[in-house]
Amino acid sequence: MSKRVLCKFFAHGACLKGEHCEFSHDWKAPPNNICTFYLKGVCAYGSRCRYEHVKVSRQSSAPSSEDISFPVERLSGTATHSTGILADAAAKHSASSEPPARPAWETMSGHDNILDQGYGVGYFSNVDSADQSICSFAAAGDCPHGEKCPHIHGDLCPICGKHCLHPFRPQEREEHMKTCEKRQKHLEVLRHSQEIECSVCLERILSKPTTAERKFGILSECDHPFCVTCIRNWRSSSPSSGLDVNSALRGCPICRKLSYFVIPSVIWYSSKEEKQDIIDSYKAKLRSIDCKHFDFGNGTCPFGTSCFYKHAYRDGRPEEVVLRHLGAEDGNTVIAKNMRLSDFLRNLQIR
Amino acid sequence: MVDFARVQKELQECNRDFEVSGIRVVPNGEANLAHLLGTIPGPLGTPYEGGTFKIDITLPDGYPFEPPKMRFATKVWHPNISSQSGAICLDILKDQWSPALTLKTALLSVQALLSAPEPDDPQDAVVAQQYLRDYQTFVGTARYWTEAFAMISSLGVEEKVQKLVEMGFPEALVRSTLESVGGDENLALEKLCST
Numbered sequence: 153m154s155k156r157v158l159c160k161f162f163a164h165g166a167c168l169k170g171e172h173c174e175f176s177h178d179w180k181a182p183p184n185n186i187c188t189f190y191l192k193g194v195c196a197y198g199s200r201c202r203y204e205h206v207k208v209s210r211q212s213s214a215p216s217s218e219d220i221s222f223p224v225e226r227l228s229g230t231a232t233h234s235t236g237i238l239a240d241a242a243a244k245h246s247a248s249s250e251p252p253a254r255p256a257w258e259t260m261s262g263h264d265n266i267l268d269q270g271y272g273v274g275y276f277s278n279v280d281s282a283d284q285s286i287c288s289f290a291a292a293g294d295c296p297h298g299e300k301c302p303h304i305h306g307d308l309c310p311i312c313g314k315h316c317l318h319p320f321r322p323q324e325r326e327e328h329m330k331t332c333e334k335r336q337k338h339l340e341v342l343r344h345s346q347e348i349e350c351s352v353c354l355e356r357i358l359s360k361p362t363t364a365e366r367k368f369g370i371l372s373e374c375d376h377p378f379c380v381t382c383i384r385n386w387r388s389s390s391p392s393s394g395l396d397v398n399s400a401l402r403g404c405p406i407c408r409k410l411s412y413f414v415i416p417s418v419i420w421y422s423s424k425e426e427k428q429d430i431i432d433s434y435k436a437k438l439r440s441i442d443c444k445h446f447d448f449g450n451g452t453c454p455f456g457t458s459c460f461y462k463h464a465y466r467d468g469r470p471e472e473v474v475l476r477h478l479g480a481e482d483g484n485t486v487i488a489k490n491m492r493l494s495d496f497l498r499n500l501q502i503r
Numbered sequence: 504m505v506d507f508a509r510v511q512k513e514l515q516e517c518n519r520d521f522e523v524s525g526i527r528v529v530p531n532g533e534a535n536l537a538h539l540l541g542t543i544p545g546p547l548g549t550p551y552e553g554g555t556f557k558i559d560i561t562l563p564d565g566y567p568f569e570p571p572k573m574r575f576a577t578k579v580w581h582p583n584i585s586s587q588s589g590a591i592c593l594d595i596l597k598d599q600w601s602p603a604l605t606l607k608t609a610l611l612s613v614q615a616l617l618s619a620p621e622p623d624d625p626q627d628a629v630v631a632q633q634y635l636r637d638y639q640t641f642v643g644t645a646r647y648w649t650e651a652f653a654m655i656s657s658l659g660v661e662e663k664v665q666k667l668v669e670m671g672f673p674e675a676l677v678r679s680t681l682e683s684v685g686g687d688e689n690l691a692l693e694k695l696c697s698t
Binding site: 351352353354376382385386389400403405406408 | 506508509512513516565567568569598599600601602603604605
Protein backbone atom coordinates (compact mmCIF):
# COMPACT_ATOMS: atom_id res chain seq x y z
CA MET A 153 0.00 0.00 0.00
CA SER A 154 2.97 2.25 0.40
CA LYS A 155 3.81 1.87 -3.22
CA ARG A 156 1.76 4.72 -4.40
CA VAL A 157 3.83 7.38 -6.05
CA LEU A 158 5.68 6.52 -9.20
CA CYS A 159 9.42 6.38 -8.66
CA LYS A 160 11.08 9.23 -10.53
CA PHE A 161 14.20 7.17 -11.04
CA PHE A 162 12.20 4.24 -12.36
CA ALA A 163 10.39 6.60 -14.74
CA HIS A 164 13.79 7.43 -16.21
CA GLY A 165 14.77 3.80 -16.23
CA ALA A 166 17.51 4.37 -13.71
CA CYS A 167 16.31 3.16 -10.33
CA LEU A 168 19.01 1.06 -8.73
CA LYS A 169 16.85 -0.23 -5.91
CA GLY A 170 14.70 -2.55 -7.98
CA GLU A 171 11.98 -4.19 -6.00
CA HIS A 172 13.28 -2.78 -2.74
CA CYS A 173 12.41 0.74 -3.85
CA GLU A 174 9.99 2.51 -1.55
CA PHE A 175 8.29 4.08 -4.55
CA SER A 176 6.07 2.44 -7.06
CA HIS A 177 7.54 0.76 -10.08
CA ASP A 178 4.15 0.45 -11.71
CA TRP A 179 3.51 2.68 -14.67
CA LYS A 180 -0.11 2.98 -13.59
CA ALA A 181 0.90 4.67 -10.36
CA PRO A 182 0.45 8.42 -10.44
CA PRO A 183 3.69 10.30 -10.87
CA ASN A 184 4.57 12.97 -8.39
CA ASN A 185 5.20 15.86 -10.66
CA ILE A 186 3.83 18.82 -8.82
CA CYS A 187 6.10 21.84 -9.06
CA THR A 188 7.57 22.47 -5.62
CA PHE A 189 8.53 26.02 -6.52
CA TYR A 190 4.94 26.79 -7.45
CA LEU A 191 3.76 25.36 -4.18
CA LYS A 192 6.18 27.61 -2.33
CA GLY A 193 4.91 30.59 -4.24
CA VAL A 194 6.98 31.40 -7.28
CA CYS A 195 8.12 29.27 -10.16
CA ALA A 196 10.53 31.01 -12.47
CA TYR A 197 9.39 28.93 -15.44
CA GLY A 198 5.78 30.05 -15.19
CA SER A 199 3.61 28.43 -17.80
CA ARG A 200 6.62 26.80 -19.46
CA CYS A 201 7.31 24.70 -16.36
CA ARG A 202 7.23 20.99 -17.08
CA TYR A 203 5.81 20.26 -13.66
CA GLU A 204 2.21 20.74 -12.71
CA HIS A 205 1.27 24.03 -11.23
CA VAL A 206 -1.54 22.97 -8.87
CA LYS A 207 -2.13 24.03 -5.31
CA VAL A 208 -4.06 21.03 -4.07
CA SER A 209 -2.17 17.86 -3.55
CA ARG A 210 -3.54 14.42 -4.32
CA GLN A 211 -6.36 14.22 -1.86
CA SER A 212 -7.80 11.08 -3.33
CA SER A 213 -4.85 9.03 -2.21
CA ALA A 214 -4.82 10.42 1.27
CA PRO A 215 -3.59 7.82 3.71
CA SER A 216 -5.20 6.50 6.80
CA SER A 217 -3.25 6.91 9.97
CA GLU A 218 -1.60 3.49 9.95
CA ASP A 219 0.20 4.45 6.83
CA ILE A 220 2.52 6.28 9.08
CA SER A 221 4.57 3.12 9.25
CA PHE A 222 5.55 3.47 5.65
CA PRO A 223 8.15 6.16 5.76
CA VAL A 224 10.17 4.88 8.66
CA GLU A 225 10.04 1.28 7.73
CA ARG A 226 10.81 1.81 4.11
CA LEU A 227 12.95 4.81 4.37
CA SER A 228 16.14 2.98 4.88
CA GLY A 229 18.00 6.20 5.21
CA THR A 230 19.73 5.25 2.02
CA ALA A 231 21.56 8.20 0.83
CA THR A 232 20.77 9.50 -2.54
CA HIS A 233 17.39 9.18 -3.79
CA SER A 234 15.17 9.24 -0.79
CA THR A 235 16.70 12.41 0.59
CA GLY A 236 15.85 14.33 -2.53
CA ILE A 237 12.26 13.33 -2.21
CA LEU A 238 12.30 14.19 1.45
CA ALA A 239 13.07 17.74 0.55
CA ASP A 240 10.24 17.77 -1.96
CA ALA A 241 7.85 16.43 0.55
CA ALA A 242 8.94 18.88 3.19
CA ALA A 243 8.25 21.74 0.88
CA LYS A 244 4.81 20.43 0.12
CA HIS A 245 4.13 19.90 3.75
CA SER A 246 4.72 23.50 4.54
CA ALA A 247 2.43 24.56 1.74
CA SER A 248 -0.49 22.24 2.32
CA SER A 249 -3.29 23.74 4.29
CA GLU A 250 -4.98 20.80 5.94
CA PRO A 251 -2.68 18.62 8.00
CA PRO A 252 -4.95 15.60 8.55
CA ALA A 253 -5.56 15.21 4.85
CA ARG A 254 -1.95 15.33 3.82
CA PRO A 255 -0.83 12.68 1.41
CA ALA A 256 1.29 9.75 2.38
CA TRP A 257 4.56 10.96 1.00
CA GLU A 258 4.39 14.08 3.08
CA THR A 259 4.66 12.10 6.25
CA MET A 260 8.12 11.11 5.21
CA SER A 261 9.34 14.48 6.29
CA GLY A 262 8.52 13.63 9.81
CA HIS A 263 10.45 10.59 10.82
CA ASP A 264 12.13 12.60 13.51
CA ASN A 265 8.73 13.84 14.65
CA ILE A 266 7.45 10.36 15.05
CA LEU A 267 10.14 9.64 17.54
CA ASP A 268 9.50 12.90 19.32
CA GLN A 269 5.85 12.17 19.66
CA GLY A 270 6.49 8.86 21.24
CA TYR A 271 5.32 6.76 18.33
CA GLY A 272 8.80 5.49 17.99
CA VAL A 273 8.94 3.09 20.86
CA GLY A 274 5.74 1.32 20.02
CA TYR A 275 6.56 1.34 16.40
CA PHE A 276 9.92 -0.28 16.67
CA SER A 277 8.67 -2.99 18.94
CA ASN A 278 6.00 -3.94 16.44
CA VAL A 279 8.31 -4.49 13.57
CA ASP A 280 10.65 -7.42 13.30
CA SER A 281 14.14 -5.99 13.53
CA ALA A 282 15.29 -8.25 10.73
CA ASP A 283 12.99 -6.39 8.40
CA GLN A 284 14.66 -3.08 9.02
CA SER A 285 17.57 -2.19 6.89
CA ILE A 286 20.70 -0.83 8.41
CA CYS A 287 21.85 2.79 8.27
CA SER A 288 23.73 3.23 5.05
CA PHE A 289 25.60 6.25 6.35
CA ALA A 290 27.11 4.13 9.07
CA ALA A 291 27.79 1.36 6.55
CA ALA A 292 29.61 3.78 4.31
CA GLY A 293 31.78 4.89 7.18
CA ASP A 294 30.23 7.66 9.22
CA CYS A 295 26.66 8.42 10.30
CA PRO A 296 26.04 12.08 11.06
CA HIS A 297 23.34 11.17 13.56
CA GLY A 298 25.61 9.00 15.64
CA GLU A 299 23.84 7.48 18.62
CA LYS A 300 20.63 9.29 17.82
CA CYS A 301 20.23 7.69 14.43
CA PRO A 302 16.77 6.12 14.10
CA HIS A 303 18.16 3.25 12.01
CA ILE A 304 20.04 0.23 13.09
CA HIS A 305 23.75 0.57 12.84
CA GLY A 306 25.37 -2.52 11.39
CA ASP A 307 28.15 -4.45 13.07
CA LEU A 308 31.73 -3.94 12.06
CA CYS A 309 32.93 -6.27 9.33
CA PRO A 310 36.41 -7.40 10.35
CA ILE A 311 37.54 -7.66 6.74
CA CYS A 312 36.43 -4.49 5.04
CA GLY A 313 36.29 -2.45 8.26
CA LYS A 314 32.83 -1.04 7.60
CA HIS A 315 29.69 -1.17 9.73
CA CYS A 316 27.79 -3.13 7.16
CA LEU A 317 26.86 -6.41 8.88
CA HIS A 318 23.17 -6.58 9.63
CA PRO A 319 22.78 -7.68 13.24
CA PHE A 320 19.54 -9.58 12.63
CA ARG A 321 20.07 -11.13 9.23
CA PRO A 322 22.55 -13.97 9.67
CA GLN A 323 22.33 -15.04 6.07
CA GLU A 324 23.19 -11.62 4.76
CA ARG A 325 26.06 -11.36 7.21
CA GLU A 326 27.54 -14.59 6.01
CA GLU A 327 27.13 -13.60 2.40
CA HIS A 328 28.84 -10.30 2.98
CA MET A 329 31.74 -11.94 4.81
CA LYS A 330 32.16 -14.38 1.98
CA THR A 331 32.25 -11.77 -0.76
CA CYS A 332 34.46 -9.59 1.39
CA GLU A 333 36.94 -12.39 1.85
CA LYS A 334 36.95 -13.15 -1.84
CA ARG A 335 37.55 -9.54 -2.71
CA GLN A 336 40.34 -9.33 -0.18
CA LYS A 337 42.02 -12.35 -1.68
CA HIS A 338 41.65 -10.96 -5.16
CA LEU A 339 43.23 -7.69 -4.09
CA GLU A 340 46.12 -9.54 -2.50
CA VAL A 341 46.74 -11.49 -5.69
CA LEU A 342 46.45 -8.33 -7.74
CA ARG A 343 48.97 -6.54 -5.55
CA HIS A 344 51.34 -9.42 -5.96
CA SER A 345 50.79 -9.45 -9.73
CA GLN A 346 51.44 -5.72 -9.91
CA GLU A 347 55.14 -6.25 -9.19
CA ILE A 348 55.83 -8.82 -11.85
CA GLU A 349 58.06 -7.89 -14.75
CA CYS A 350 58.11 -9.43 -18.18
CA SER A 351 61.62 -10.59 -19.03
CA VAL A 352 61.14 -9.79 -22.68
CA CYS A 353 60.10 -6.14 -22.63
CA LEU A 354 61.55 -5.65 -19.11
CA GLU A 355 58.44 -3.75 -18.06
CA ARG A 356 55.91 -4.37 -15.34
CA ILE A 357 53.14 -6.23 -17.07
CA LEU A 358 50.27 -4.53 -15.28
CA SER A 359 51.77 -1.08 -15.89
CA LYS A 360 51.78 -1.33 -19.67
CA PRO A 361 50.12 1.56 -21.51
CA THR A 362 47.09 -0.20 -23.00
CA THR A 363 44.63 -2.52 -21.32
CA ALA A 364 45.10 -5.16 -23.98
CA GLU A 365 48.77 -5.42 -23.07
CA ARG A 366 48.16 -5.68 -19.34
CA LYS A 367 47.81 -9.44 -19.43
CA PHE A 368 50.05 -12.27 -18.40
CA GLY A 369 50.84 -15.04 -20.82
CA ILE A 370 51.07 -18.17 -18.72
CA LEU A 371 53.08 -21.06 -20.11
CA SER A 372 51.60 -24.45 -19.39
CA GLU A 373 54.84 -26.16 -18.41
CA CYS A 374 56.77 -23.59 -16.38
CA ASP A 375 56.21 -20.63 -14.09
CA HIS A 376 58.03 -17.78 -15.78
CA PRO A 377 55.91 -14.68 -16.30
CA PHE A 378 55.67 -12.76 -19.57
CA CYS A 379 53.18 -10.38 -21.06
CA VAL A 380 50.85 -12.17 -23.38
CA THR A 381 51.86 -9.92 -26.28
CA CYS A 382 55.58 -10.55 -25.79
CA ILE A 383 55.33 -14.30 -25.48
CA ARG A 384 52.94 -14.55 -28.41
CA ASN A 385 55.22 -12.37 -30.50
CA TRP A 386 58.13 -14.60 -29.69
CA ARG A 387 56.28 -17.82 -30.40
CA SER A 388 54.94 -16.55 -33.68
CA SER A 389 58.14 -14.91 -34.88
CA SER A 390 59.15 -16.26 -38.25
CA PRO A 391 61.73 -18.99 -38.20
CA SER A 392 63.65 -17.09 -40.89
CA SER A 393 66.36 -16.17 -38.42
CA GLY A 394 67.28 -19.82 -38.20
CA LEU A 395 65.43 -20.36 -34.95
CA ASP A 396 63.98 -23.79 -34.54
CA VAL A 397 60.24 -23.88 -33.84
CA ASN A 398 60.28 -26.68 -31.31
CA SER A 399 63.54 -26.13 -29.50
CA ALA A 400 63.61 -22.34 -29.41
CA LEU A 401 60.27 -20.73 -30.21
CA ARG A 402 57.98 -23.02 -28.25
CA GLY A 403 60.25 -23.17 -25.28
CA CYS A 404 60.18 -20.76 -22.39
CA PRO A 405 62.59 -17.90 -23.17
CA ILE A 406 64.10 -18.34 -19.71
CA CYS A 407 64.22 -22.04 -18.94
CA ARG A 408 63.63 -23.31 -22.51
CA LYS A 409 61.06 -25.81 -21.31
CA LEU A 410 58.66 -26.73 -24.07
CA SER A 411 55.09 -25.47 -23.68
CA TYR A 412 52.46 -26.14 -26.28
CA PHE A 413 50.11 -23.32 -25.40
CA VAL A 414 49.93 -19.93 -23.71
CA ILE A 415 47.08 -18.97 -21.39
CA PRO A 416 46.19 -15.29 -21.18
CA SER A 417 45.30 -14.09 -17.68
CA VAL A 418 44.80 -10.75 -15.99
CA ILE A 419 46.30 -11.98 -12.74
CA TRP A 420 49.33 -14.01 -11.81
CA TYR A 421 48.96 -17.09 -9.65
CA SER A 422 50.71 -17.97 -6.44
CA SER A 423 50.02 -21.67 -6.27
CA LYS A 424 49.64 -24.67 -8.55
CA GLU A 425 45.93 -24.82 -7.81
CA GLU A 426 45.40 -21.23 -8.82
CA LYS A 427 47.27 -21.84 -12.04
CA GLN A 428 45.12 -24.86 -12.73
CA ASP A 429 42.02 -22.77 -12.04
CA ILE A 430 43.12 -20.16 -14.54
CA ILE A 431 43.87 -22.82 -17.16
CA ASP A 432 40.58 -24.61 -16.55
CA SER A 433 38.45 -21.50 -16.81
CA TYR A 434 40.31 -20.48 -19.96
CA LYS A 435 39.71 -23.86 -21.55
CA ALA A 436 36.09 -23.84 -20.45
CA LYS A 437 35.63 -20.47 -22.10
CA LEU A 438 37.14 -21.64 -25.36
CA ARG A 439 35.05 -24.81 -25.30
CA SER A 440 31.94 -22.65 -25.53
CA ILE A 441 33.14 -20.98 -28.74
CA ASP A 442 32.65 -22.73 -32.06
CA CYS A 443 35.88 -23.69 -33.79
CA LYS A 444 36.27 -21.74 -37.01
CA HIS A 445 38.36 -24.48 -38.61
CA PHE A 446 35.77 -27.14 -37.87
CA ASP A 447 33.06 -24.75 -39.09
CA PHE A 448 30.08 -26.86 -37.96
CA GLY A 449 31.43 -29.89 -39.76
CA ASN A 450 32.10 -28.14 -43.05
CA GLY A 451 35.82 -27.85 -42.49
CA THR A 452 38.59 -29.82 -40.87
CA CYS A 453 40.43 -28.64 -37.83
CA PRO A 454 44.17 -29.28 -37.85
CA PHE A 455 44.10 -29.74 -34.08
CA GLY A 456 41.51 -32.49 -34.27
CA THR A 457 40.44 -33.90 -30.95
CA SER A 458 42.93 -31.78 -29.02
CA CYS A 459 41.36 -28.52 -30.24
CA PHE A 460 40.33 -26.22 -27.37
CA TYR A 461 37.36 -24.86 -29.29
CA LYS A 462 33.94 -26.42 -29.68
CA HIS A 463 33.49 -28.98 -32.40
CA ALA A 464 29.74 -29.29 -32.92
CA TYR A 465 27.39 -29.37 -35.86
CA ARG A 466 24.80 -26.70 -36.49
CA ASP A 467 22.08 -28.66 -34.72
CA GLY A 468 24.18 -28.73 -31.57
CA ARG A 469 25.26 -32.35 -31.96
CA PRO A 470 28.91 -32.73 -30.89
CA GLU A 471 31.47 -34.11 -33.29
CA GLU A 472 31.84 -37.85 -33.03
CA VAL A 473 35.34 -39.05 -33.39
CA VAL A 474 35.92 -42.68 -34.04
CA LEU A 475 39.50 -43.34 -33.15
CA ARG A 476 41.19 -45.95 -35.26
CA HIS A 477 43.23 -48.32 -33.20
CA LEU A 478 46.01 -50.11 -34.90
CA GLY A 479 48.30 -52.77 -33.69
CA ALA A 480 51.86 -51.53 -33.71
CA GLU A 481 54.87 -53.65 -34.47
CA ASP A 482 55.71 -54.09 -30.80
CA GLY A 483 52.25 -55.42 -29.98
CA ASN A 484 50.89 -52.26 -28.40
CA THR A 485 47.88 -50.45 -29.73
CA VAL A 486 48.34 -47.06 -31.27
CA ILE A 487 45.75 -44.51 -32.30
CA ALA A 488 46.02 -43.85 -35.99
CA LYS A 489 45.83 -40.36 -37.36
CA ASN A 490 43.85 -39.59 -40.45
CA MET A 491 45.51 -41.35 -43.27
CA ARG A 492 46.39 -39.59 -46.43
CA LEU A 493 47.50 -41.00 -49.72
CA SER A 494 50.50 -38.69 -49.60
CA ASP A 495 51.75 -40.54 -46.53
CA PHE A 496 52.23 -43.63 -48.63
CA LEU A 497 53.51 -41.81 -51.66
CA ARG A 498 56.23 -40.16 -49.65
CA ASN A 499 57.75 -43.49 -48.78
CA LEU A 500 57.37 -44.80 -52.26
CA GLN A 501 60.64 -45.31 -54.00
CA ILE A 502 60.69 -45.27 -57.71
CA ARG A 503 63.33 -47.45 -59.09
CA MET B 504 60.76 -2.13 -35.18
CA VAL B 505 63.37 -2.38 -32.46
CA ASP B 506 61.94 -2.05 -28.97
CA PHE B 507 64.01 1.00 -28.00
CA ALA B 508 62.38 1.28 -24.59
CA ARG B 509 63.86 -2.08 -23.77
CA VAL B 510 67.27 -1.20 -25.24
CA GLN B 511 67.35 1.95 -23.14
CA LYS B 512 66.57 -0.08 -20.02
CA GLU B 513 69.22 -2.61 -20.88
CA LEU B 514 71.87 0.08 -21.29
CA GLN B 515 71.02 1.60 -17.92
CA GLU B 516 70.97 -1.78 -16.24
CA CYS B 517 74.23 -2.86 -17.85
CA ASN B 518 76.18 0.30 -17.13
CA ARG B 519 74.94 0.38 -13.54
CA ASP B 520 76.95 -2.66 -12.54
CA PHE B 521 79.93 -1.91 -14.75
CA GLU B 522 82.12 -2.03 -11.65
CA VAL B 523 81.28 -5.68 -11.09
CA SER B 524 81.01 -7.07 -14.59
CA GLY B 525 83.40 -4.80 -16.45
CA ILE B 526 80.99 -4.95 -19.35
CA ARG B 527 79.87 -1.74 -20.93
CA VAL B 528 77.47 -0.96 -23.76
CA VAL B 529 77.27 2.51 -25.28
CA PRO B 530 75.52 3.92 -28.33
CA ASN B 531 77.85 3.89 -31.29
CA GLY B 532 78.18 7.51 -32.30
CA GLU B 533 74.82 8.29 -33.85
CA ALA B 534 71.69 8.98 -31.87
CA ASN B 535 70.25 5.75 -33.20
CA LEU B 536 70.18 3.01 -30.58
CA ALA B 537 70.25 0.28 -33.21
CA HIS B 538 74.02 0.62 -33.40
CA LEU B 539 75.89 -0.05 -30.21
CA LEU B 540 79.40 -0.66 -29.00
CA GLY B 541 80.07 -3.17 -26.28
CA THR B 542 83.32 -3.68 -24.41
CA ILE B 543 84.30 -6.76 -22.45
CA PRO B 544 87.43 -7.36 -20.41
CA GLY B 545 89.47 -10.43 -21.31
CA PRO B 546 88.80 -13.16 -18.75
CA LEU B 547 91.45 -13.71 -16.09
CA GLY B 548 93.71 -16.73 -16.45
CA THR B 549 93.47 -16.76 -20.25
CA PRO B 550 95.73 -15.35 -22.95
CA TYR B 551 93.17 -12.56 -23.27
CA GLU B 552 93.68 -11.31 -19.71
CA GLY B 553 94.27 -7.59 -19.47
CA GLY B 554 92.78 -6.82 -22.85
CA THR B 555 89.66 -4.81 -23.49
CA PHE B 556 87.72 -6.13 -26.44
CA LYS B 557 85.35 -4.01 -28.43
CA ILE B 558 82.31 -5.62 -29.94
CA ASP B 559 80.27 -4.01 -32.64
CA ILE B 560 76.56 -4.60 -32.03
CA THR B 561 73.79 -4.09 -34.58
CA LEU B 562 70.23 -4.62 -33.49
CA PRO B 563 67.97 -6.12 -36.17
CA ASP B 564 64.44 -4.83 -36.62
CA GLY B 565 62.96 -7.77 -34.79
CA TYR B 566 65.05 -7.31 -31.63
CA PRO B 567 64.44 -8.70 -28.99
CA PHE B 568 62.70 -11.44 -30.95
CA GLU B 569 65.74 -11.80 -33.18
CA PRO B 570 69.30 -12.07 -31.90
CA PRO B 571 71.53 -8.99 -31.99
CA LYS B 572 74.30 -9.09 -34.58
CA MET B 573 77.66 -9.06 -32.82
CA ARG B 574 81.12 -8.86 -34.28
CA PHE B 575 84.50 -8.32 -32.68
CA ALA B 576 85.83 -4.88 -33.62
CA THR B 577 89.10 -5.74 -31.89
CA LYS B 578 91.25 -8.39 -33.55
CA VAL B 579 91.24 -11.62 -31.56
CA TRP B 580 93.04 -14.95 -31.96
CA HIS B 581 90.38 -17.50 -30.97
CA PRO B 582 89.07 -20.68 -32.62
CA ASN B 583 85.46 -19.49 -32.58
CA ILE B 584 86.11 -15.94 -33.68
CA SER B 585 87.18 -15.07 -37.17
CA SER B 586 90.66 -13.54 -37.10
CA GLN B 587 89.73 -11.67 -40.28
CA SER B 588 86.18 -10.36 -39.82
CA GLY B 589 85.60 -10.74 -36.08
CA ALA B 590 82.53 -12.90 -36.69
CA ILE B 591 81.51 -14.84 -33.61
CA CYS B 592 80.36 -18.44 -33.63
CA LEU B 593 78.07 -18.70 -30.65
CA ASP B 594 74.78 -20.59 -30.56
CA ILE B 595 72.89 -18.01 -28.52
CA LEU B 596 73.62 -15.40 -31.18
CA LYS B 597 72.07 -17.74 -33.72
CA ASP B 598 69.50 -20.48 -33.29
CA GLN B 599 69.59 -20.61 -29.50
CA TRP B 600 68.69 -16.97 -28.99
CA SER B 601 65.93 -16.21 -26.52
CA PRO B 602 64.19 -12.89 -25.94
CA ALA B 603 64.89 -13.26 -22.24
CA LEU B 604 68.58 -12.76 -23.00
CA THR B 605 69.90 -9.22 -22.97
CA LEU B 606 72.87 -7.47 -24.52
CA LYS B 607 74.66 -7.87 -21.21
CA THR B 608 74.02 -11.58 -20.89
CA ALA B 609 74.97 -12.05 -24.53
CA LEU B 610 78.26 -10.19 -23.94
CA LEU B 611 78.84 -12.29 -20.82
CA SER B 612 78.42 -15.37 -22.98
CA VAL B 613 80.93 -14.00 -25.46
CA GLN B 614 83.31 -13.39 -22.57
CA ALA B 615 82.75 -16.97 -21.43
CA LEU B 616 83.50 -18.12 -24.97
CA LEU B 617 86.89 -16.43 -24.72
CA SER B 618 87.75 -18.54 -21.70
CA ALA B 619 86.27 -21.75 -23.07
CA PRO B 620 87.06 -22.18 -26.78
CA GLU B 621 85.28 -24.88 -28.78
CA PRO B 622 87.87 -25.95 -31.35
CA ASP B 623 85.60 -28.73 -32.62
CA ASP B 624 83.09 -26.24 -33.90
CA PRO B 625 85.40 -23.59 -35.25
CA GLN B 626 84.76 -20.27 -36.92
CA ASP B 627 88.42 -19.82 -37.84
CA ALA B 628 89.85 -23.12 -39.05
CA VAL B 629 93.47 -21.95 -38.92
CA VAL B 630 93.24 -20.92 -35.29
CA ALA B 631 91.36 -24.11 -34.43
CA GLN B 632 94.03 -26.24 -36.11
CA GLN B 633 96.73 -24.47 -34.16
CA TYR B 634 94.75 -24.82 -30.92
CA LEU B 635 94.45 -28.57 -31.40
CA ARG B 636 97.92 -29.30 -32.74
CA ASP B 637 100.15 -26.82 -30.98
CA TYR B 638 98.47 -25.36 -27.95
CA GLN B 639 101.60 -23.49 -26.77
CA THR B 640 101.94 -21.59 -30.02
CA PHE B 641 98.21 -20.82 -29.90
CA VAL B 642 98.55 -19.32 -26.41
CA GLY B 643 101.56 -17.32 -27.56
CA THR B 644 99.79 -15.93 -30.60
CA ALA B 645 96.62 -15.15 -28.64
CA ARG B 646 98.65 -13.37 -26.00
CA TYR B 647 100.55 -11.41 -28.62
CA TRP B 648 97.33 -10.37 -30.38
CA THR B 649 95.82 -9.29 -27.09
CA GLU B 650 98.83 -7.14 -26.26
CA ALA B 651 99.01 -5.74 -29.75
CA PHE B 652 95.35 -4.99 -30.41
CA ALA B 653 93.36 -5.11 -27.17
CA MET B 654 95.69 -3.09 -24.99
CA ILE B 655 96.69 -0.42 -27.46
CA SER B 656 94.67 2.24 -25.76
CA SER B 657 95.93 1.34 -22.32
CA LEU B 658 99.60 1.26 -23.31
CA GLY B 659 100.05 4.92 -23.95
CA VAL B 660 97.30 5.90 -21.58
CA GLU B 661 99.53 7.24 -18.83
CA GLU B 662 101.32 9.51 -21.28
CA LYS B 663 98.01 10.82 -22.62
CA VAL B 664 96.69 11.40 -19.13
CA GLN B 665 99.86 13.26 -18.21
CA LYS B 666 99.61 15.41 -21.32
CA LEU B 667 95.97 16.33 -20.74
CA VAL B 668 96.48 16.98 -17.02
CA GLU B 669 99.28 19.36 -17.95
CA MET B 670 96.75 21.23 -20.07
CA GLY B 671 94.87 21.93 -16.86
CA PHE B 672 92.15 19.28 -16.70
CA PRO B 673 91.50 17.33 -13.49
CA GLU B 674 93.02 13.84 -13.64
CA ALA B 675 89.84 11.89 -12.75
CA LEU B 676 87.89 13.64 -15.49
CA VAL B 677 90.67 13.04 -17.99
CA ARG B 678 90.73 9.33 -17.23
CA SER B 679 86.96 8.89 -17.52
CA THR B 680 86.83 10.94 -20.71
CA LEU B 681 89.68 8.99 -22.28
CA GLU B 682 87.93 5.79 -21.41
CA SER B 683 84.66 6.92 -22.90
CA VAL B 684 86.19 7.78 -26.25
CA GLY B 685 88.22 4.60 -26.33
CA GLY B 686 91.62 6.14 -25.66
CA ASP B 687 91.66 8.59 -28.52
CA GLU B 688 93.61 11.61 -27.29
CA ASN B 689 92.18 14.13 -29.77
CA LEU B 690 88.59 13.07 -29.22
CA ALA B 691 89.12 13.25 -25.47
CA LEU B 692 90.51 16.76 -25.75
CA GLU B 693 87.55 17.82 -27.87
CA LYS B 694 85.13 16.39 -25.36
CA LEU B 695 86.93 17.94 -22.41
CA CYS B 696 86.84 21.34 -24.07
CA SER B 697 83.15 21.11 -24.91
CA THR B 698 82.04 20.28 -21.36
